[in-house]
Amino acid sequence: MGELEVRALDQVTLEVQRGELLMVLGQSGSGKSTLLNVIGGMDRPTSGEVIYYPKKDEAPPLHLEKAKDSALTRFRRTYVGFVFQFFNLIPTLTALENVQVATALNDRPGPFNAKSSLEVVGLGDRWDHFPSQLSGGQQQRVAIARALASNPDILLCDEPTGNLDSETGEQVLKLLTRVHKEYGKTVIMITHNPESVRIADRVIELKDGKVSRTLTEDEVHQLWQEGHH
């Protein structure tokens, strides 16, 4: 018996505009994380195209599906900031050093340095704390600061509130909205949480590896209401 082929993503066509905040809903196993990984240059699709268009004159369009490892590494370093559900901070580095791990690689000028990005997320006074000395919400804010500090074009957030209580989750959402609005970052966020959908410009749903639908404004509102109650 041969191995079963599992299609995490199947025939997905998706276009994301610069400055958009796209929310991706779906049950576990629907392919959300794979979609995010493919967009972020962390995985390659077996077929199809993934094209990233940098800002005007900055660089030609990048075909991620056929880029070499080194090109993908440069792409992630330059254009993408990641925020993970489990924060993925390095436990033996302080908050500031965790942020510096990202800035050390990036020579792209931006509005923040490592310290000021921590201030933006409200942790200016906790810069010398180790992850184990921070609450879950604070750790996630460090992760956001890390994603921001290297001045990426896109923030990819994989269930950033999934591991937080609702109040802390709310704070993190507010922070992401602020980042999106004030700094014009493109944000693609995966969520399980219906409450988070209200901040989105657009909400799509994945089912069995396919984009099953784009939610209407009413549906979004209804979903938020359900979640809220």
Add this chain to the structure above:
Amino acid sequence: MNRQLFKKLLRDLWLRKGSLGALAFICTIGIAFLISSYGVYFDLRDSRDSFYDTYALADFHILVKAAPENIVQRLSTLPGVGRLEGGVQLEGRTEVQGFADPVQTTLVGVPRKGKVFNRLLPLSGGEIQQLETDQAYASSAFYQEHKLQAGDELSVILLGQKEDITLIGGVQSPEWVYVLAPGGGLAPDPLRTAVLFMPLRQLQEAGELENSYNILMGRFSEEIRGRKELEKQVLDRISAELHPYGVTSALPRSQFLSVQFLESDIVGLKVSASVMPTLCLIIVAVVLNVVIGRLVAGQRTVVGTLKALGYPSFSITFHYLGFGLAVGVLGAALGTVLGLWLQEGLLSIYRSVYELPINAAGFYPELIAISAGLSLGFALLGTAFGVGSATRLSPATAMRPPPPEKGGRILLERGPAKYLWELLPFSWKLVLRAIFRNPFRSLVTFGSAFVATTIMVESLATGSAIGVLIDKEFRQAQKQDVTVLLREARNAVSVAREFQSLPGVWSVECHLNSPAVLRGARAGTRVQEREVLLFGLASDPKLENPLRLSPWAEENFDDSDDGLYLSRKLAEVLGVDVGDRLEVELRSGTRRTVESRVLGLVDTSLGLGAYLPARQLSLMLGESAVTNKILLTVDLQKRDALVEELQRRPEVLNITWRSDSLQQMETTLQQNLGTMLTVIVVFSGCLAFGAVLNTALVSLSEREREVGTLRVLGYTPFSVTAIFSGESLLLNSLGVIFGWGGGIALTYFVTRAYDTEIFRFPFVVEASNILYSTLVMIVFLIASQVVLGLFVKNLNWLEVLKIRE
């Protein structure tokens, strides 16, 4: 590596200090073992070479009765002779104030202009002083053992004449590096044996050798030096020229007693230096590989995150190589320090045995480079494997926890074995599955116990073999209390009668020793020859009888035997077997060359012996029943009276008490061999301890969640440790049991490698060697499990369980 990653590295190292420390420990042990073993070998070899070279050890020594001084000039012109020097060597006794026993003394003449060959190195440094009449230098061990000082007076008895001499100081001579009394034991006894260096003229007069020499020392010409065949021809030629002056011995340097003893030790060191540390270092390397590989593999999520942040694989790999580098550097540094310390300690043992200026422990950068390179290399290889498996994955995959371990049934769960499997308690099922699913790691654990046990059994067996050797040679083959050597052979009957009447003497046995050259005469093969001592045994030898070591030879020995019994090694050297003919060139008495044949072989362990009835030997020498070696059993209460009586007789050359020799040998062995065996046993034990601990920690780190689950279910740290110990216990038990076999095999190999003309170690492995090794292994294994228990106890298992799957 940027600053943040460097900080991360430092903190990671600090956090894992326990397990990295365990790893650095085993690395230290392996490197220290290598550095000290090879270091001692190099030091001893180099000290010897430089001493022989600087102080001009002669290429050959020829002993004669008496040859006129002017013969030196004549023989120097012979082709192949580089330079010749004549000298005088006499046997006498020395009385040291406050010391009851006579000191057997060799007196060596020093010409006014100083010696050409076998020059002297004063203990106090500087140049040797010109000796005036009644002044002497003493051999260093005797000088130091008796705490003598320049200006001290000694009495020397030479041919019955007593002379008082003044000491100038202690010296070392390349000719007298290992000083043994004739007829004494295996170990030097500096309290009872000495070499005194006195003015040549004075010794010539005292020894009735005016204008004559009784020893010729020389060097071959540069063209033939090192070419054994040619050297032999030249030596034969000189011996032939000296024939009229009574050649008693003509030896090339390789057969000097000191040279042979030192060489055999150096060869032994080389064997042990190349076998044991190499085995240890292989284990260390493999353990490093396994542990570091696992450590880095455990950081898979961090590797994934760094990749997601845009770090290229090579810089992540470089960062993690820091782990291997840290362990390798720390291990190499500590191993070097420990190794040098140990090297110095071991050298001090050799300093106490050999009268050789042994340099302070040498620092051999190439040795340290090799050992550091090896440990670093393997640590880095392990890192590369571990990190490679994580960096090869896409960052998305790397950030996900690894897929659950392959389930599947192991071999024991299939086929008929499964019925037995069902009977096992769950803890043993866990243990067996862990062993079979990690075959490489299991092999490393097994291998380290195997190697450690092998080394221990072999080392202890060598200790036993030396004990057995002493027992055979000095208890089984000898039963006398005293051996008295005479200057000249005398009528056996009258000597026996005379000695029987001495105070405290119970029984007397008269033997006869005589030097000779034996030549194998087997047709078709190249003739081999050796200068040996022929042992003429009394007609029914009850006291000394080496033939007792081979019952067949003892039973067949008969006073009327016309032939020789040879030690097996001598027969091998000469290329002869029982029944073969031999040529015997006598070096005393008639100095005839006679034909003889091999009657039997004897399994002796020391030297090259040839045995025949004393009566036959007397006949060969042209005498009727003479003796020059008298064996006595005595009433030990009357020892002092007997010694006094014997000392009074000028014909007595030497008196040896068997109990003194035995005690001296056993004390020396206990001190020296004991120290070395302790070092080796402790090292092997530490090696096993380190290896077992490290592999157990790897197993623990892989199964932290199992530990957490068991703890949640209510298992105590002790019961959890017990489950993990099962894995170590099983693999180590197997390793130890196979190690018994390994030890026996290695002992056999080392015994063969040690087979020299002066020593043959009997192949002995005693049950106690195996038992003791096993006990030591058990102690070190328990120690490693105790440490493992501490790790289990301190494991934050709640935290472990919280980590996402």
